[in-house]
Amino acid sequence: MPIGNLTSQIFSNIYMNEFDQFIKHKLKIKHYARYTDDFIIISADKEYLKNLIPLIQNFLRTELHLELHPKKVHVTRHNRGIDFLGYVILPEHIELRTKTKRKIPKKIKKAVSLYKNGKINELALHSSLQSYLGVLSHSNAYKLSQEIQNKFWFWLKE
Structure with a gap:
């Protein structure tokens, strides 16, 4: 499963x-x-x-x-960061793991493709986008979040 x-x-x-x-x-x-x-x-x-x-x-x-x-x-020492659940938790802030930063835009683009091909509906697409934006909101990834939201509309129009 x-x-x-x-x-x-x-x-x-x-x-x-x-x-x-x-x-x-x-x-x-x-x-x-x-x-x-x-x-x-x-x-x-x-x-x-x-x-x-x-x-x-x-x-x-x-x-x-x-x-x-x-x-x-x-x-390991905590000041080097704790790699946990897609994040690197540091004493002063939380960063998104580099691998996660690369994966999220690809996954959203795939969801857009599925939507455009009729494999998922608008609600599923919106839920997917909001879920990934939620992941980003727990870290210092504001810039990436904005980029993805802008690209999302571009991908929909492609």
Whole structure:
């Protein structure tokens, strides 16, 4: 089932609830956030974070039959930014991940193409545009948001 599907997100939250309880009640982690299968843990103690990794790996493997992706586990200083859910969260502001900046205009242009070919209706096109503009609104991407809105009308007229 695609992870973007609303029911997938609901099932993920139900399935991962055990993990949330483990993090909160067994490990007593205070600074934790999760969306579907992505999560972050924040602490000033680097060794503490390193020591959590095998505990989390073991729980996920034995209880939920899941594995941590080895390339996606990072212990880093927060001032370098936390890469999470398409954003880079820095102490003073939130930036859109470079890959996300490239993807959003392409996805909107594809939605316009689907609309022009009769594959989606006007409401679906409008919802798609508003959804992506909402993603941009949570970061310092005002300029990109304006560019996309201007291009949107151009793409519709092409």
